Amino acid sequence: LRVEAGRFVAVEAYETSPPRGTEVVEAGDAVVLPGLVDPHVHMNDPGRADWEGFETATRAAASGGVTTLVDMPLNSLPPTTTVEALDAKREATRGRLWCDVAFWGGAVPGAEGELAALAAAGACGAKAFLADSGVPEFPRLEAPDLGTALEACGRLGVPLLVHAESQSLLDRARPPEGADARSYATWLAARPAAAEVEAVRLLGRLLAELAARGVRARAHVVHLSAAQALSEVAAARRAGLPLSAETCPHYLCLEAEQVADGATLFKCAPPIREAANRDALWEALAKGVISLVASDHSPSPPALKLLERGDFLGAWGGIASLGLGLSLVWTEASRRGHTLADLARWMSREPARLAGLEDQKGALEVGRDADFVLFDPGATWTVTPERLWTRHHVTPYGGRAVRGQVRACYLRGRRVYQDGRFDGAPAGACLSRREGGA
Ligand SMILES: [Zn+2]
Numbered sequence: 001l002r003v004e005a006g007r008f009v010a011v012e013a014y015e016t017s018p019p020r021g022t023e024v025v026e027a028g029d030a031v032v033l034p035g036l037v038d039p040h041v042h043m044n045d046p047g048r049a050d051w052e053g054f055e056t057a058t059r060a061a062a063s064g065g066v067t068t069l070v071d072m073p074l075n076s077l078p079p080t081t082t083v084e085a086l087d088a089k090r091e092a093t094r095g096r097l098w099c100d101v102a103f104w105g106g107a108v109p110g111a112e113g114e115l116a117a118l119a120a121a122g123a124c125g126a127k128a129f130l131a132d133s134g135v136p137e138f139p140r141l142e143a144p145d146l147g148t149a150l151e152a153c154g155r156l157g158v159p160l161l162v163h164a165e166s167q168s169l170l171d172r173a174r175p176p177e178g179a180d181a182r183s184y185a186t187w188l189a190a191r192p193a194a195a196e197v198e199a200v201r202l203l204g205r206l207l208a209e210l211a212a213r214g215v216r217a218r219a220h221v222v223h224l225s226a227a228q229a230l231s232e233v234a235a236a237r238r239a240g241l242p243l244s245a246e247t248c249p250h251y252l253c254l255e256a257e258q259v260a261d262g263a264t265l266f267k268c269a270p271p272i273r274e275a276a277n278r279d280a281l282w283e284a285l286a287k288g289v290i291s292l293v294a295s296d297h298s299p300s301p302p303a304l305k306l307l308e309r310g311d312f313l314g315a316w317g318g319i320a321s322l323g324l325g326l327s328l329v330w331t332e333a334s335r336r337g338h339t340l341a342d343l344a345r346w347m348s349r350e351p352a353r354l355a356g357l358e359d360q361k362g363a364l365e366v367g368r369d370a371d372f373v374l375f376d377p378g379a380t381w382t383v384t385p386e387r388l389w390t391r392h393h394v395t396p397y398g399g400r401a402v403r404g405q406v407r408a409c410y411l412r413g414r415r416v417y418q419d420g421r422f423d424g425a426p427a428g429a430c431l432s433r434r435e436g437g438a
Contacts, residue, residue, distance in 0.1 A: 001032065003370040006412030011366060025415075027374050030407050034344055034364050035067025035099075035371025036326060037351040039124075040161075040222055040246065040294035042318070043069070043101075046092040047077025052299045052391050057322060058098040058428055060389035062417045064323035065373035065406040067099045068431065070355050073106030073127055074138040075298070081106040081138075082114050083121045090430050097428025098416055099409075100371075102355055104161060107149040108139050115152045122432025124355040125158035127222070130199045131165040131269070134317060140167060147206045154210060154217030158433065159244075159354060164199035164221045164229070165191065165270055175313060182262045187312035191271045193226035200229045200245075204236035207243055220354060221245040223296045225270035227280030234289050244354065246294045247281050249328045250319045254278075254396065262310025265396040268298070269317045282336055285346060292350040293329055297322040302394045320395045324383060326375065328397065330404035340377060356433035370413040379405035387420075 002010040018024060038061065044051040061069050071089065073080035080086050086103055093101060105118035107128040115126055128149055129140040141149060146162070153160040169192065179186050203219050210217045221233065224245045236243040250268060255275040259266045266272055284290040298318025306315040321328065325347065333343060344363075352362025360369050383400045385393040409417040416423055 001364060001370070001372065003413040006370055006414075008364065008366050008368055008370050011364065030374040030376050031340055032364065033065065033340060033373045033375050034348040034362060035373055035409065035411065036065050036347045037068040037070070037355065037357065037361050038066050038295050038297070038322070038325065039070040039292070039351040039355050040072060040296045041069045041322065042072045042075045042298040044075040044299075046088055048075055050391075051075065051301060054093045054101065055096040055098070055426065056389065056391040057297070058096070058101065058426070059422065060323035062098040062409045062411070062422070063389045063406065065326045065375060065409050066322070067371035067409065067411050068102065068352070068357065068361050069099060070102045070104060070124055073104050074133055074135055077137065079106050079138045080104070080118070080123070081108050081111050083117045086118060086121055086123060093430055096426055098422065098426045099411055099428045100431050101428060102357060102431040102433070106138060107141065107153075107160060109141060109145050112148050112152045115149070116156055119156045119158050119433070123158070124357070124433040125161060126153055127161040127163070129163040130202070131163060131167045131170055131195070133163070143202060143206075146202070147209070150206055150217040150219060151210055151215055154215045158356065159218040159220050161220045161222050162199070162203060164203060164224070165195040166198035166202070169195035169198050179313075181311045181313040184256065184259045184261055184263070184266070184312060187267060188256060188271050188273070190313070191269055193228045193273070196224065196226040196229040196270055197232060200232040204232055204241060204243060207236060207241040208239065211241060216242065218242040222294070223248050223251070223270065224290060225251050225273055227277045227284070230280065230284045230289050237289070244291045245289070246292045247285070247290050248294060248296045249321055249325050250396070251281055252278065252293065253328050253332050263396075264305050264307060264310055264312055264315035265394060266319070267305070267312055267315050267317045268296070268319045286338070291346070292354065293325070293346045294351060295321050295325050299390060299392055299394070302392055305394060320390055320392065321397060322390055323388060324395070324397055324402070326406060327402040327404045330377065331402045334377070334403060340375075357431060359434060360431070370410065372410050374407040375404060376407055377404045379403070381405055
């Protein structure tokens with residue numbers, strides 16, 4: 001891999017005598033992977049930087065071989081629903097990025113008019129909720145508004161990312177008065193698979209209606225958890241509709257049977273479901289019905305997880321895993337017969353494509369940024385607080401033995417991380433989706 005001015009300029013047979021003045025990086029026994037692209041991260045900055053923040057998020061990312069993060073529009077204050085808010089985000093990143101960062105805008109009721117300005121300002125697309133988002137400043141869309149947002153994004157040529165759980169089904173599943181809030185079964189019952197199925201079906205129907213009117217809108221289901229919803233995704237794709245889906249390390253590596261009552265570190269929405277559900281998600285990845293793996297890193301201050309009370313209904317719903325994704329997913333993937341090439345597709349190429357960054361990121365190819373990772377696929381290690389670079393060390397993966405370790409991480413040809421140390425100063429950049437991107 002020959003690098004010049006931060007980009008790959010050749011992929012060729014190794015020369016024993018490279019041109020004079022060339023710096024040579026010997027990978028040794030490590031595998032060279034493209035820098036990962038994580039398209040679903042809540043950095044919560046500005047406004048709730050005490051929950052995470054750009055510096056700690058990008059530092060944790062680089063330690064785990066992630067060279068591009070795409071920031072979610074909510075949990076920061078203000079949420080990224082206007083160009084002013086996007087500008088405030090970019091301002092807050094100054095001098096604090098250990099990897100590159102791009103941004104999703106937010107689609108909230110009555111603000112469809114902002115989507116064009118956000119896209120023109122470089123947002124990669126927009127995110128919307130069909131269920132309550134967990135924060136009051138980011139309201140959910142009802143079906144008609146979702147159609148409007150899909151059409152707006154479709155006309156702009158950017159994807160709409162959707163938190164796909166039907167609020168009306170969640171309302172019906174609300175735990176009864178006096179339900180045992182410490183019981184994981186209570187939380188599972190409160191977020192039934194049917195809510196995901198219903199919401200994905202609605203998305204497919206709206207995409208079909210728009211297609212019939214000549215609007216090619218693209219929708220992406222974030223953090224798909226319920227295997228029952230996969231047939232809805234597959235049906236839409238068979239009909240030629242541009243519907244894609246992601247799942248997350250916690251749905252692929254954890255299962256409901258292992259979650260102890262009161263263990264609110266495992267709370268997220270939609271929830272971590274049973275072992276059989278997990279197997280079905282892996283099959284869907286293998287078949288391409290799920291196209292990518294994203295962290296949905298959604299940390300909070302430890303107090304909000306209500307760890308002492310173990311209250312699944314009151315605790316913040318979100319799982320922190322930034323920096324661990326590659327090892328977590330590889331541990332499980334290698335056991336199931338998948339390859340590092342599969343991981344590179346799920347965690348680099350496809351997420352770069354979703355965010356419209358595929359001419360810059362996502363592969364070890366000539367012309368793309370020289371973002372790469374030296375990865376030792378056979379090394380085993382245990383997740384402990386001192387190995388975490390996120391602001392808080394509250395994660396369900398503490399104490400877990402994993403396989404595969406990032407030795408070094410390079411951003412645009414420059415080493416930013418090696419064996420537990422960071423190099424130089426933060427030199428990450430804010431990225432914009434290119435006009436006319438996929
Ligand atoms: Zn999220």
